Amino acid sequence: MSFKLLCIEDETDLRADMCEELTAAGFDVDEAGDGREALDLLLSEHYDLVLCDITMPGMSGIELLRTVRRQERLADLPFIFLTALTSRQDVIVGKQAGVDDYLTKPIDFDLMLITISARLDQVARIKGAKPQADADSHSLRAALMGADEALNRIAVGVFLIDSERKVLFRNRRAEELLTAAEGLSVSREGLLRGEKPAQTQALKDIVDTAIARMASGNRHGTDAVALPRDSGKRPLIAVACPLGRGPAVAGEPAVGLFVTDPEWRPSDAAEAVAQLYGLSPAETRLALALVQGMRIDEIADEFGLSRNTVSYTLKNLFRKTETDRQADLISLFLSNPVALDQD
Incomplete structure (x- = not known):
């Protein structure tokens, strides 16, 4: 040629x-x-x-x-x-x-x-990589179609972002984070912003880095940034990673941004917790009360139980979840990726 x-x-x-x-x-x-x-x-x-x-x-x-x-x-x-x-x-x-x-x-x-x-x-x-990139993009779109409900069930805020840093999708938890209006917002142009210009720039940088990784074919590695909040609460944590391989295309998901709130505690979701760990209704109520920060005596008063009954139920919780301390039990629940406040 x-x-x-x-x-x-x-x-x-x-x-x-x-x-x-x-x-x-x-x-x-x-x-x-x-x-x-x-x-x-x-x-x-x-x-x-x-x-x-x-x-x-x-x-x-x-x-x-x-x-x-x-x-x-x-x-x-x-x-x-x-x-x-x-x-x-x-x-x-x-x-x-x-x-x-x-x-x-x-x-x-x-x-x-x-x-x-x-x-x-x-x-x-x-040019040789473009057909593969197009195929990857098509596969990604197909995988995301119908995945809304699955993404809405996890306890992490999920934002799918295109090559122009515009938000294409956000799950239920992400909507809750935006509604709280602390540390994170979306502009009228569809761009993510922090509370201060420096935080907005930091978000831009990690998204741009993920897009560059995608363009180079290197899907390994993640980049994270802390997003301080004027309220004094602990910062939100945002982690970005590329979703595909090859040049990013406007209007196509290129980056996944995952945002967690260290202050967030799940609310009552007895059915979900019972299904996850095979707990009885009483064990589920106790577990969620502990996650909410309640003490044993407060739980006993709240549910009208004796402390002995609460202690016995707690032992069953430890056995079923293979933990032996309240701190480990709470950590187990909070680290679970499935949201505990489903409708």
Whole structure:
């Protein structure tokens, strides 16, 4: 397959030499002597890669690149600058405009060919990964369809976020966290925010990191941030992880953000607790009362029982849950991922 390149250079002799080298290497090459001529070609022809001088009369290379990146069809076109400007600031300006690489004048033709081949190989790898990424995205959508009820039954706030950091889904517990309006909110644009700008930035950073992991194909690893609350309660804990592999797509779930509240205690859910641990109604009521922070004497008074009866029921609880201390029993209930306050 012959790749088609566009060489943009206002120095006629250098442009001719470059085109000769590129043609000899098997590339199909068009040439332009300035930015305006190049833009006309870019808007009417298809190219696999562009080599472009920075300092040109009329439209500079930077101006041309910025214009190109605003065109949806050309947004991903590999762009390599040819330049004698190698200061740090020059490189920063080019990178901000969206350049992919640099070749320094005088041009080393061997390095030029190697750089072009490397960029074209990278494009081929990305295109090759796209079908798999699309398949993964389809599988993820299928898995999430009908999963609302399952996600609503867990005791962790779940937010599914796309590549633009917009919230696509939130479970029941997440809605409760937002309703509490402490440490976490969603803007009108659908973006998660903390109570302070620094916390909003921290949320953005962990989501962006997860998106980057997804794009690189590395789904391993998580990133977490604490979200302090003005109320003085302990901070919410937010953990982000990628949900798929390959480039993220707007409108598709890319990141799962899981939020826990260390202050939260589940309320009465006798049926759920009994099912989980095989408890009797009396054992269930006792367990939930302990989780709520009640003492044995308070429980006895609340339920109109003797302390001996409560102690006997507690022993049965220890046996069934394979614990031997109240602290371990409470920890067991609180660490359970299934929400205890289901309807």
